[in-house]
Amino acid sequence: MEKEITAREAADILSELADLMEIKGDNRYRIRAYQNAARSLSSVSEELKVLVAEDRLTEIKGIGEGLSATIKEIFATGTADQLEELKRELPAGLLDLIEVPGVGPKRAHQLYYQLEVSGVEDLKKALQEKRVRELEGFGPKLAKNLKEAVARYESFQERMKINEADCLAERIGEHLERKPELYLKYTTAGSLRRRKELVKDIDILMIPADPESDGLENHLRELEGLHKVESAGSSKITLVLESGVKVDFRLVAEDEFPAALIYFTGSKEHNVKLRQLAKEKGYFLNEYGLFSRENRENREDSEGREDFAERGDSGENEDLKDPEDGEYREDLDLSESSRGGNLGKKSEGDAASGFSSEGDESAESGIYHFFGLDFIEPELREDRGEIEAARKGELPDLIDFSDIRGDFHLHTRYSDGAYGIEDMAVAARELGYEYLAVTDHSKSLRIASGLSEERLREQLEEIGRLKDRISGIRILSGIEVDILPDGGLDFSDDILRRLDLVIASIHSGFNQSREENTGRLVEACRNPEVDIIGHPRGRLLGRRDAYRVEMAEVIEAAAETGTCLEINASPSRLDLDDLLARQAASRGVRLAISTDAHHTGELSDMRLGADVARRAWLEKQNVLNALPLDDLLEFLA
DNA sequence: GCCGTTTTCGGCCCGACTGTTTTCAGTCG
Numbered sequence: 001m002e003k004e005i006t007a008r009e010a011a012d013i014l015s016e017l018a019d020l021m022e023i024k025g026d027n028r029y030r031i032r033a034y035q036n037a038a039r040s041l042s043s044v045s046e047e048l049k050v051l052v053a054e055d056r057l058t059e060i061k062g063i064g065e066g067l068s069a070t071i072k073e074i075f076a077t078g079t080a081d082q083l084e085e086l087k088r089e090l091p092a093g094l095l096d097l098i099e100v101p102g103v104g105p106k107r108a109h110q111l112y113y114q115l116e117v118s119g120v121e122d123l124k125k126a127l128q129e130k131r132v133r134e135l136e137g138f139g140p141k142l143a144k145n146l147k148e149a150v151a152r153y154e155s156f157q158e159r160m161k162i163n164e165a166d167c168l169a170e171r172i173g174e175h176l177e178r179k180p181e182l183y184l185k186y187t188t189a190g191s192l193r194r195r196k197e198l199v200k201d202i203d204i205l206m207i208p209a210d211p212e213s214d215g216l217e218n219h220l221r222e223l224e225g226l227h228k229v230e231s232a233g234s235s236k237i238t239l240v241l242e243s244g245v246k247v248d249f250r251l252v253a254e255d256e257f258p259a260a261l262i263y264f265t266g267s268k269e270h271n272v273k274l275r276q277l278a279k280e281k282g283y284f285l286n287e288y289g290l291f292s293r294e295n296r297e298n299r300e301d302s303e304g305r306e307d308f309a310e311r312g313d314s315g316e317n318e319d320l321k322d323p324e325d326g327e328y329r330e331d332l333d334l335s336e337s338s339r340g341g342n343l344g345k346k347s348e349g350d351a352a353s354g355f356s357s358e359g360d361e362s363a364e365s366g367i368y369h370f371f372g373l374d375f376i377e378p379e380l381r382e383d384r385g386e387i388e389a390a391r392k393g394e395l396p397d398l399i400d401f402s403d404i405r406g407d408f409h410l411h412t413r414y415s416d417g418a419y420g421i422e423d424m425a426v427a428a429r430e431l432g433y434e435y436l437a438v439t440d441h442s443k444s445l446r447i448a449s450g451l452s453e454e455r456l457r458e459q460l461e462e463i464g465r466l467k468d469r470i471s472g473i474r475i476l477s478g479i480e481v482d483i484l485p486d487g488g489l490d491f492s493d494d495i496l497r498r499l500d501l502v503i504a505s506i507h508s509g510f511n512q513s514r515e516e517n518t519g520r521l522v523e524a525c526r527n528p529e530v531d532i533i534g535h536p537r538g539r540l541l542g543r544r545d546a547y548r549v550e551m552a553e554v555i556e557a558a559a560e561t562g563t564c565l566e567i568n569a570s571p572s573r574l575d576l577d578d579l580l581a582r583q584a585a586s587r588g589v590r591l592a593i594s595t596d597a598h599h600t601g602e603l604s605d606m607r608l609g610a611d612v613a614r615r616a617w618l619e620k621q622n623v624l625n626a627l628p629l630d631d632l633l634e635f636l637a
Numbered sequence: 638g639c640c641g642t643t644t645t646c647g648g649c650c651c652g653a654c655t656g657t658t659t660t661c662a663g664t665c666g
Contacts (some may be wrong), residue, residue, distance in 0.1 A: 029649055033638035036649095064639050102655095104664050139657055446651065447666050485653095507666080508653075544665095 004049065010074045011042035013083065014067075016095070020086040022105035023094050023112070036062035041071065042418070048075055093119025101149045101543060102142070110135050124150050152542070159198035160245060161541060162608060163571040166192075168245060169202055175223050182216045183208050184254060189264035193378045195611035197574045198541065201246040205264050208251050220249070256288045258363040263287035269383035270376075277371045277387070290367055379614040396617045401610040403626045406435035407603060409480065409503055409534060409566065409594030414459050415440035416448035417598045421459070421475065422466055427600035429473040434629045437476040437501040438463060442490035444482045445507050451479070453495060460498070474629055476500035476636075480534055485509035487520040489527065496529035501636055503566070503594075505534030506547065514548040521549060525557040531636060532592045532624075533558065535568040535575045546575070555584045564592040564624050567616075569609025570602070581616035591616075592624040 018034040040062045044051070051057050052075045057068040073080050090112070096119055097108045103123070111117035114135055117126050127147050132138045160168075169188050176186060183206050187193075190203030208216055217232045220239060230238040230246070237249040252260040263271060263286065271285075278285040283292055365375040373390035377398055380386040389395045410424055411417030417424070421438055428436040440459065441450035451459065456479065463477050478501035482490040485508055489496070496502050504524040506517070524530050536554060537546035558565050565584050568575045573596065576584065581591055593609035595602055613623060620626040627635065 027638085030638050032649070033640095036639080062639065066638055102664070106663055137657060137662070141656060145655090445666090511654075 005075050005078060007041050007044050007048040010048055010071055011038040013074050014038035017083050019095055019098060020090055023090060023108045024086065025109055037067045091118035096120050097123060100153045102146050120150060120153060159200050161571045162195065162197055162199055165199040165202060172247065179219050181209060182219060189261060190266060193265050194381060195379050195615060201248060203248045203264055205250045205252065205261055207254050207257055211251065258367055259285065259289045260287045262364055262367060265378050265381065267382050270381040273383055273387050290370065379611065396619050398614045399610060399618050399620050399623050399626060401607050403620050404593065404606055404610060405628060406433045406625045407594055407606060408437045408501060408532060408592050408625060409439050410436065410597040411440050412438060414451055414455060419600050421462060422470065423600055425470050425473055425475050427603050431603060433473060435474040435476055437478040439478040439480040439503050442479055442481045444484060444490045478502060480505050482507055483520050483524050487523045493529050502530050503532045503534040504530045506538055510538060510547045514550055517547050517549040518553050521554045522557040525561045525563040530563060532564045532566050534566045535573050536565050537575050539573065539575050541572050551580055555587050555589055558589045559587045564590045567591050567593045567609050567612050568596050569593055569605045570596045571605060571608055574608065574612050578612050578615035581612060581618065585616065585618055585622040590624045591618060591622055
């Protein structure tokens with residue numbers, strides 16, 4: 001059965017249609033109509049199925065008879081004749097071309113029709129050969145900027161945002177779980193497991209049920225979205241997806257799993273430190289296990305891995321794993337049961353499926369404990385002092401998503417959000433929160449329909465009414481007030497004072513000097529009405545660098561004034577990043593993790609923010625929204 | 638292509654910024 005098209009997906013198709021129409025040079029107002037329709041369609045709360053069945057699409061603002069017919073066609077067939085025709089006419093690469101910052105539809109049009117540039121690669125070549133000079137409006141500076149933009153585009157192409165990587169990993173997991181007989185266990189490793197904000201490829205560690213069988217390889221060949229199997233050996237299978245993303249499967253024996261998981265989780269720097277520790281103790285560590293150096297010599301005389309796979313079924317490994325034993329005895333020869341003995345963990349039987357992490361921790365902790373270290377969470381494994389801290393028993397008690405009690409930064413239909421206050425509150429309540437703050441844009445941000453004083457008053461009234469109607473979650477009134485180019489705020493203190501919570505953010509004047517931007521943020525910190533500085537560095541991953549700002553000064557100002565800094569959990573921002581958040585916390589600044597959700601679904605981006613916080617070594621007490629409601633209210637007062 | 642209504646077609650969001658120009662076009666948000 002065909003997959004049913006959702007409103008969101010239909011909206012995406014309309015957007016694509018609009019993009020192609022734009023490149024082709026269609027009527028701009030017609031294009032805008034498509035874009036408008038896409039936007040309103042993507043934010044309808046009703047199911048597309050229902051809207052189509054009841055022929056009520058034209059009730060949606062921006063959708064008339066024509067677009068209603070197009071949307072019905074998309075719902076019925078998954079595409080539209082118009083779109084297919086445009087796709088035949090214009091190369092697909094043009095859609096990539098307009099993803100390059102600085103190239104919009106007009107320039108893409110020029111490039112394609114005058115220079116036959118039909119993709120990013122072509123553009124790169126045309127820039128190198130200086131052919132773009134032939135085009136009207138393309139001067140030397142633009143050429144230089146485009147060169148940089150292409151370089152950034154390409155480097156970004158190599159890495160995907162963590163939420164995209166999560167999606168892919170989930171899809172692969174679903175595919176694997178259709179044939180659970182193929183493996184004993186699998187789990188993600190690499191930078192995805194360390195929860196880095198950008199991920200280059202996906203590493204999956206697996207214990208195959210039968211290393212000799214080619215069943216796994218054959219099953220992987222049926223993965224949806226597969227471009228090709230790049231390599232397939234006994235210990236590694238590499239897939240290339242249509243999106244260009246590589247997926248590495250590392251295949252290990254059961255007893256190799258703990259060491260392999262540490263090795264493939266990395267980081268490289270962390271692993272180097274661990275291996276140094278091993279050496280000091282007269283052992284060595286690699287992806288197959290932890291070995292005494294003495295036996296290593298023996299091993300090199302014999303044949304390698306086969307030897308390891310044979311051992312490991314004796315009971316010693318279980319003893320090693322038992323935390324009740326405390327420190328491993330120095331005299332314990334890890335390889336006594338056979339050559340190459342290691343700290344393997346026997347399968348728990350039911351741990352066979354899913355990206356389980358419980359089992360992973362206990363598997364790995366044996367090795368850490370052996371070195372006299374506390375277990376080190378994957379998010380900390382960057383050689384940023386975690387090994388030293390683990391030795392002293394001073395690792396942080398990391399914050400967890402389950403510690404989060406509310407969200408401070410979200411938008412509703414009052415500005416550029418897709419849902420009403422009530423919808424967002426109910427969705428937040430479903431996440432188990434105690435509170436949320438409604439923080440729409442302020443008046444100067446016209447592009448996002450920023451609130452006038454009047455609209456803000458209306459919103460306050462609605463929040464007042466909802467407080468009685470919605471139980472189980474407290475709705476706080478707030479605003480994301482613009483820090484204006486001159487450093488002032490978009491609303492007077494008198495107005496801000498009436499709100500429960502104020503976030504101040506920069507959305508304009510990005511090109512001011514370092515001193516000016518720093519001054520704007522410091523001034524915002526000093527305003528007693530401001531509780532949180534929103535997305536302090538203003539970066540958009542892969543699209544826009546952070547604006548110039550001296551964060552150390554901002555952090556000091558935040559520390560002095562008790563202002564919180566935001567960890568914006570939107571996967572395109574993740575701003576502050578792990579390093580700056582850690583720096584801020586070390587200066588005593590509290591961090592507010594918030595999603596900047598414009599949609600109910602985006603409220604769950606909170607997990608990504610929590611990941612950043614964990615990478616920043618944050619504990620509960622460093623995080624404003626880990627506070628219970630009463631403590632929060634006291635803080636805000 | 639949609640909307641509103643001046644019921645039959647004209648107007649459709651807009652300011653900042655950059656780089657190209659010599660008064661504006663393209664992009665971005």
